[in-house]
Amino acid sequence: MTEELNTGLLLYLPYRAMETRVFEELAAAGFDDITPSQARVFQRIAPEGSRLSDLARQAGITKQSAGFLIDQLERLGYVHRVPDPGDGRARLVRIAERGHRSVEASRAVVSRVEAEWETHLGARRMAQLRRILADLREITDPWR
Amino acid sequence: MTEELNTGLLLYLPYRAMETRVFEELAAAGFDDITPSQARVFQRIAPEGSRLSDLARQAGITKQSAGFLIDQLERLGYVHRVPDPGDGRARLVRIAERGHRSVEASRAVVSRVEAEWETHLGARRMAQLRRILADLREITDPWR
DNA sequence: CTTCTTTGGTCAGTCTCTCTGACGGGATCG
DNA sequence: CGATCCCGTCAGAGAGACTGACCAAAGAAG
Numbered sequence: 001m002t003e004e005l006n007t008g009l010l011l012y013l014p015y016r017a018m019e020t021r022v023f024e025e026l027a028a029a030g031f032d033d034i035t036p037s038q039a040r041v042f043q044r045i046a047p048e049g050s051r052l053s054d055l056a057r058q059a060g061i062t063k064q065s066a067g068f069l070i071d072q073l074e075r076l077g078y079v080h081r082v083p084d085p086g087d088g089r090a091r092l093v094r095i096a097e098r099g100h101r102s103v104e105a106s107r108a109v110v111s112r113v114e115a116e117w118e119t120h121l122g123a124r125r126m127a128q129l130r131r132i133l134a135d136l137r138e139i140t141d142p143w144r
Numbered sequence: 145m146t147e148e149l150n151t152g153l154l155l156y157l158p159y160r161a162m163e164t165r166v167f168e169e170l171a172a173a174g175f176d177d178i179t180p181s182q183a184r185v186f187q188r189i190a191p192e193g194s195r196l197s198d199l200a201r202q203a204g205i206t207k208q209s210a211g212f213l214i215d216q217l218e219r220l221g222y223v224h225r226v227p228d229p230g231d232g233r234a235r236l237v238r239i240a241e242r243g244h245r246s247v248e249a250s251r252a253v254v255s256r257v258e259a260e261w262e263t264h265l266g267a268r269r270m271a272q273l274r275r276i277l278a279d280l281r282e283i284t285d286p287w288r
Numbered sequence: 289c290t291t292c293t294t295t296g297g298t299c300a301g302t303c304t305c306t307c308t309g310a311c312g313g314g315a316t317c318g
Numbered sequence: 319c320g321a322t323c324c325c326g327t328c329a330g331a332g333a334g335a336c337t338g339a340c341c342a343a344a345g346a347a348g
Contacts, residue, residue: 005278005281006162006251006254006258007158007162007254007258007261007273007274007277008158008159008162008163008166008254008257009187010274010277010278010281011155011156011158011159011162011277012155012159013277013280013281013284013285014151014152014155014277014280014281014284015152015155015156015159016204016284017283017284017285018150018151018152018155018284019152020204022152035304035305037304037305037306043153051325051326052325052326053324053325053326060160061305061306061307062306062307062308063325063326063327064306064307064308064326064327064328065305065306065307067326067327068304068305068306069305072304084325087314087315087324087325088313088314088315088325089313089314089315089324089325089326090314090324090325090326091325091326107150110150110151110152113152114150114151116283117151117280117283117284120279120280120282120283121276121279121280125276125279128272128276129151129273129276129277129280130151130154132265132269132272132273132276133151133154133155133157133158133273134149134154135264135265135269136157136158136261136264136265136273137149137154137157137158138264139161139260139261139264140157140158140160140161140162140261141157141161179333179334181333181334181335195296195297196296196297197295197296197297205334205335205336206335206336206337207296207297207298208297208298208299208335208336208337209334209335209336211297211298212333212334212335213334228296231295231296231343231344232296232342232343232344233295233296233297233342233343233344234295234296234297234343235296235297
């Protein structure tokens with residue numbers, strides 16, 4: 001029976017399922033000291049490094065909260081901070097060695113889950129889903 | 145440029161956008177004392193009432209956390225608790241008068257946002273999105 | 289019917305995450 | 319140079335989540 005679930009909740013369910021899977025399998029792979037909140041910020045770090053304020057804006061939290069989380073990630077060896085060559089006020093948060101390994105591991109989990117979804121939906125509808133979501137992003141992602 | 149965003153994040157962005165909109169407009173309509181956490185539990189209450197444990201399971205939190213949130217919702221007049229006629233241990237959480245009004249209000253916001261999305265995507269792709277998500281729910285929603 | 293186990297819910301304590309407010313130091317522009 | 323804006327931090331407070339311990343009712347087993 002197709003219940004009348006609103007589209008928001010319909011989006012949330014698979015999102016949550018993905019997040020849960022990634023954390024479970026990441027923990028099993030030895031990255032058991034990272035929390036969902038930390039990961040949501042970590043995920044946004046650009047390859048060349050990001051400023052704290054940018055991360056905060058993108059994650060939708062205050063810069064104080066972002067600073068708190070980045071402090072922890074730094075202590076755990078996932079990131080480090082370097083001075084921003086272009087701006088003396090700022091520092092760049094960059095992914096450290098352990099961070100790169102965790103990225104690699106989580107990428108593998110994501111691929112696995114996406115493959116499962118594709119098996120269930122079929123390749124054509126999976127591609128449609130991604131295309132529609134990417135399109136929707138234009139009006140729902142305030143940051144790019 | 146279609147970046148290689150993972151499907152989880154792609155799902156999260158519109159979800160978060162929807163949630164934000166609902167809270168903003170709900171607050172503007174006088175329901176300014178409810179928090180996202182409370183709402184995530186509240187949302188799951190069945191028309192005939194739900195048990196605390198069920199709500200906790202569905203929201204993915206412990207029953208203690210759910211109890212904490214339901215206490216607040218009760219104090220604010222959104223729900224009330226009645227004994228479960230079929231089980232002396234249990235009590236049913238039911239939506240109270242103010243709760244019904246807030247449901248009505250949020251339903252209106254959801255419809256509005258969905259209409260905006262439909263305008264952007266087109267009716268055909270919006271329907272596709274909902275159908276695919278409902279299908280995906282079968283393997284990502286542990287509770288039905 | 290008694291005993292054991294499961295289930296619904298609460299109490300107590302703690303930790304993580306988030307926010308607001310205030311601030312110091314560097315950049316930018318008149 | 320002086321006014322202002324932006325980057326990041328410090329301090330304090332509150333919300334929401336967890337674990338562990340517990341009680342009471344229901345269900346299963348003897």
